[in-house]
Every structure is written in structure tokens, then in C-alpha cells.
Amino acid sequence: MAEVMTETEPETTWSSVRYNFYSDTQTKPTRAMREAVLEAEVGDEQLFADPTTLRLERRVAELLGKEAAVFMPSGTMCNEIAIKVHTDPSDEVICERSSHIVGYESGGPAMLSGVMLYTLDGDRGRFSAEQVRTAIRPAARYMPRSRLVSVEQTANLAGGSIWPVELLDEVAEVAHQAGLSTHMDGARLMNAAVAAGVPAARFARDMDSVWIDLTKGLGASVGAVLAGGGDFIEQAWRWKQQWGGAMRQSGILAAMGLYALDHHVDRLAEDHVRAARIGEALAGMPGVAEVVPVETNIVVFRTVEGFPGGPGLAEAAAEHGAAISVRDERSCRIVTHLDVDDRDVDVLLEVMASLLG
Ligand SMILES: Cc1ncc(COP(=O)(O)O)c(C=O)c1O
Known part of the structure; x- marks a missing residue:
């Protein structure tokens, strides 16, 4: 999987990310989780x-x-x-x-x-x-x-x-x-x-x-x-x-x-609802050729020739502060997790609509 942003990317690239749908590996421990460590x-x-x-x-x-x-x-x-x-x-x-x-x-x-x-x-x-x-x-x-x-x-x-x-x-x-x-x-x-x-x-x-x-x-x-x-x-x-x-x-x-x-187990259902919403919205965009059926927290989709795809789409999204990952030359992956909420999904979908609408 050619990732647009990798671990070798300068710190500034990651620090400009405001809506992180790159991976569920990106979550940061919550305050309550950190407090549990103290005990x-x-x-x-x-x-x-x-x-x-x-x-x-x-x-x-x-x-x-x-x-x-x-x-x-x-x-x-x-x-x-x-x-x-x-x-x-x-x-x-x-x-x-x-x-x-x-x-x-x-x-x-x-x-x-x-x-x-x-x-x-x-x-x-x-x-x-x-x-x-x-x-x-x-x-x-x-x-x-x-x-x-x-x-x-x-x-x-x-x-x-x-x-x-x-x-x-x-x-x-x-x-x-x-x-x-x-x-x-x-x-x-x-x-x-x-x-x-x-x-x-x-x-x-x-x-x-x-x-x-x-x-x-x-x-x-x-x-x-x-x-x-x-x-x-x-x-x-x-x-x-x-x-x-x-x-x-x-x-x-x-x-x-x-x-x-x-x-954090039961709440995974919220991630799944958000991913389903993203999948549905993408499926309705003219620039999207196919959305793989969304079953959990991952949305993989392919774009139509003539619209940004793969690395180009991830780069364009990054310019709006949204991180998604690249699957191949025409496909990308969006992942929902603990650190993204409905408002972040709203913004992501606005960005996607502006690029694929
Ligand atoms: C399906 C799958 N297996 C294994 C791993 C590796 O897990 P870790 O990052 O904890 O080494 C990952 C990480 O993204 C994964 O997605």
C-alpha cells in the first residue's frame, strides 16, 4: 500500500492533520486511560x-x-x-x-x-x-x-x-x-x-x-x-x-x-455507524466508482478517471487538513476510530464532496 504520509514524513506534515482518518492506529490515549496508568x-x-x-x-x-x-x-x-x-x-x-x-x-x-x-x-x-x-x-x-x-x-x-x-x-x-x-x-x-x-x-x-x-x-x-x-x-x-x-x-x-x-469495546459500534455514513455519502459522489461494502470501521473506495485518485486524492485531502491513506493508484482507505467524531465526519465529507463532487 503506497501511503502518502509515512513514518519518515517530516513532523510538520502530521502536525497539520486536523481530521485524522488515516488509520485507527492514530488514536491517542484519553485522559481517563492515562489516569488508569497512575493506579x-x-x-x-x-x-x-x-x-x-x-x-x-x-x-x-x-x-x-x-x-x-x-x-x-x-x-x-x-x-x-x-x-x-x-x-x-x-x-x-x-x-x-x-x-x-x-x-x-x-x-x-x-x-x-x-x-x-x-x-x-x-x-x-x-x-x-x-x-x-x-x-x-x-x-x-x-x-x-x-x-x-x-x-x-x-x-x-x-x-x-x-x-x-x-x-x-x-x-x-x-x-x-x-x-x-x-x-x-x-x-x-x-x-x-x-x-x-x-x-x-x-x-x-x-x-x-x-x-x-x-x-x-x-x-x-x-x-x-x-x-x-x-x-x-x-x-x-x-x-x-x-x-x-x-x-x-x-x-x-x-x-x-x-x-x-x-x-472502548461497546463504543466501536459508533465507529461502524460513522464508517457506514461515510461509505453511503461517497457512493453518491460522481467521482466515486465503487465503495467496498462497509462492514466495520474501514471504508475502501475507488475513484473515477478524471477525478483525483489514490495518492492525488490523499494529497488534496491533506491540504484541507484531512488525512486518509492510499490503497493503490485509484483507491483510498478511510478509517473511523476513537479520535474522530460526527463533526470530523461532516468536515471530511465536505472535503470529499469538493474533490469528488
Ligand atoms: C490486520 C493487521 N494485522 C497486524 C497489524 C500489526 O499490528 P501492530 O501495529 O500492533 O504491529 C496491523 C496493523 O495495522 C493490521 O492492520
């Missing part, structure tokens, strides 16, 4: 002596219906460690083409686990059990071994689409029958749970590992929690230690996560 009991996390982190891990394990969980610095680390635990070098991981592990983890699966990625073209980020069946390689001396199926809930770059429970069940069944493990990148699993009215644990039921991000819709500033069976988490801990992810008084961070789980 956090802390200890040495590497020695399992940080009570707040332990509380967060137990809470997320329960939320996801798993035996155990481990606090990680980031979602990327959750994905990379899960792949490492589930596979051996030269194995193959089946996943969707637009998934984060393919395009946005700096080639980590190849470097850290020595695995190959077998990418499927999904329907808005979701693939079928039949596609998995076809992708699983027969046992042959000269072929890589298919070892893991990885899904992304919601499918971010495909427009925040939700994997329905039945589809997940079918995909997991095919994987497990063939002896493969299953992993869910749940960066936005709580968005799916709120939008679909399905408990996160039900979505994750047949996943051997699953994680949630605390820094996206939930609005914390650092951290993700990886969950799975006791044995899986024990192995995950070993890689976390080896890769430098073990922490010390991490309760300072975990307290934000606990606060987010208490206060």
Missing part, C-alpha cells in the same frame, strides 16, 4: 511478577476462550511469533494475498521463520474452505509442507470485512483434518465481534492461536495480546524472550489495555 500495580514482567499484565493476560485468554495468553509489544510480534511456533523452516503458510503478514511485516515470515507464504485471492480478504483444500500440498519429498492457515479478522486492506463464523469453522475443519494449525490475526477482532454481535471467543473457537490489538479501535498506545493453548503460549514466551520482547514493569502499558477493554 497500575507493577512488577517485573519477565518474572511473571507484574500483576496488571497478568490480569490483562487472564482477561484476554478468557475473552478469546483460550487457556493462556501473553502480552506482546505489538500485533506484528504476535503474528511473527505465532508463525514461528506453528511452523518449521521451509514449511508453507496459507493466507490471503492482502494480509498483513504478506505485505507489512518486512518479510518477517521469511526471515524469522524461514517459511513460504502461499497466497490465495480471497473475496474481500476471505477465502473458502475449498481454496484451502486445493492449496494444501500432498505429502511429497520435493514439496514444501503445508503447516498453517492464517486468517485476518477483520480483513483490513480488503475493507474491514468480517469472516462469518460458518466460513471460519469450515476453513479450520479443512486445515485441522489435514494436520495444519490455524491462526487468527485479530487486530480488529473486537470490531467484528461488536458489528456481528458474535462473541470474540466464538470467532476464535477453532483457531489454535489468536490475538487482539490494544492499539487500534481499542485506543491504547502500546500492545497486543496473543492467546492459545498452554503449550503454545509457553513456546511463544520463549520466542518473545529471545526476540527481545520481554518487558519489565509492563503494567504501565497493560493498564491501558485493561481500561480499553472496560470502556
Whole structure:
């Protein structure tokens, strides 16, 4: 995804942003969340002596219906460690083409686990059990071994689409029958749970590992929690230690996560309503060719030739103080989150109408 603004962009570019629809990763911790940190009991996390982190891990394990969980610095680390635990070098991981592990983890699966990625073209980020069946390689001396199926809930770059429970069940069944493990990148699993009215644990039921991000819709500033069976988490801990992810008084961070789980889950519904409103308004603009059906907090849309598109549109929006991200030469992505309200949506839509109307 060619982003117009990147982490290397001068600070002034970001500081001119007044309406930030670039990503739900842009949220800043609220005052109440910061206050929760002041009260956090802390200890040495590497020695399992940080009570707040332990509380967060137990809470997320329960939320996801798993035996155990481990606090990680980031979602990327959750994905990379899960792949490492589930596979051996030269194995193959089946996943969707637009998934984060393919395009946005700096080639980590190849470097850290020595695995190959077998990418499927999904329907808005979701693939079928039949596609998995076809992708699983027969046992042959000269072929890589298919070892893991990885899904992304919601499918971010495909427009925040939700994997329905039945589809997940079918995909997991095919994987497990063939002896493969299953992993869910749940960066936005709580968005799916709120939008679909399905408990996160039900979505994750047949996943051997699953994680949630605390820094996206939930609005914390650092951290993700990886969950799975006791044995899986024990192995995950070993890689976390080896890769430098073990922490010390991490309760300072975990307290934000606990606060987010208490206060920022139900409100995701507001983000979804705002995203739906944006999608509907865009669909009515002459310069918009297609809006991917909006299911959660992400709006991906393509513009008509002759109107600004992709990078040109994001640049023009930025001149009005609105940040959106670029999907490709003609498409952009708009994301709603804790730090944008109805008034911000009004302004964004005015800007979009002026560019695409
Ligand atoms: C679907 C998905 N997976 C993984 C990640 C990585 O999460 P983190 O930024 O916490 O490393 C992201 C981040 O944007 C994401 O969107």
C-alpha cells in the first residue's frame, strides 16, 4: 500500500492533520486511560511478577476462550511469533494475498521463520474452505509442507470485512483434518465481534492461536495480546524472550489495555455507524466508482478517471487538513476510530464532496 504520509514524513506534515482518518492506529490515549496508568500495580514482567499484565493476560485468554495468553509489544510480534511456533523452516503458510503478514511485516515470515507464504485471492480478504483444500500440498519429498492457515479478522486492506463464523469453522475443519494449525490475526477482532454481535471467543473457537490489538479501535498506545493453548503460549514466551520482547514493569502499558477493554469495546459500534455514513455519502459522489461494502470501521473506495485518485486524492485531502491513506493508484482507505467524531465526519465529507463532487 503506497501511503502518502509515512513514518519518515517530516513532523510538520502530521502536525497539520486536523481530521485524522488515516488509520485507527492514530488514536491517542484519553485522559481517563492515562489516569488508569497512575493506579497500575507493577512488577517485573519477565518474572511473571507484574500483576496488571497478568490480569490483562487472564482477561484476554478468557475473552478469546483460550487457556493462556501473553502480552506482546505489538500485533506484528504476535503474528511473527505465532508463525514461528506453528511452523518449521521451509514449511508453507496459507493466507490471503492482502494480509498483513504478506505485505507489512518486512518479510518477517521469511526471515524469522524461514517459511513460504502461499497466497490465495480471497473475496474481500476471505477465502473458502475449498481454496484451502486445493492449496494444501500432498505429502511429497520435493514439496514444501503445508503447516498453517492464517486468517485476518477483520480483513483490513480488503475493507474491514468480517469472516462469518460458518466460513471460519469450515476453513479450520479443512486445515485441522489435514494436520495444519490455524491462526487468527485479530487486530480488529473486537470490531467484528461488536458489528456481528458474535462473541470474540466464538470467532476464535477453532483457531489454535489468536490475538487482539490494544492499539487500534481499542485506543491504547502500546500492545497486543496473543492467546492459545498452554503449550503454545509457553513456546511463544520463549520466542518473545529471545526476540527481545520481554518487558519489565509492563503494567504501565497493560493498564491501558485493561481500561480499553472496560470502556472502548461497546463504543466501536459508533465507529461502524460513522464508517457506514461515510461509505453511503461517497457512493453518491460522481467521482466515486465503487465503495467496498462497509462492514466495520474501514471504508475502501475507488475513484473515477478524471477525478483525483489514490495518492492525488490523499494529497488534496491533506491540504484541507484531512488525512486518509492510499490503497493503490485509484483507491483510498478511510478509517473511523476513537479520535474522530460526527463533526470530523461532516468536515471530511465536505472535503470529499469538493474533490469528488
Ligand atoms: C490486520 C493487521 N494485522 C497486524 C497489524 C500489526 O499490528 P501492530 O501495529 O500492533 O504491529 C496491523 C496493523 O495495522 C493490521 O492492520
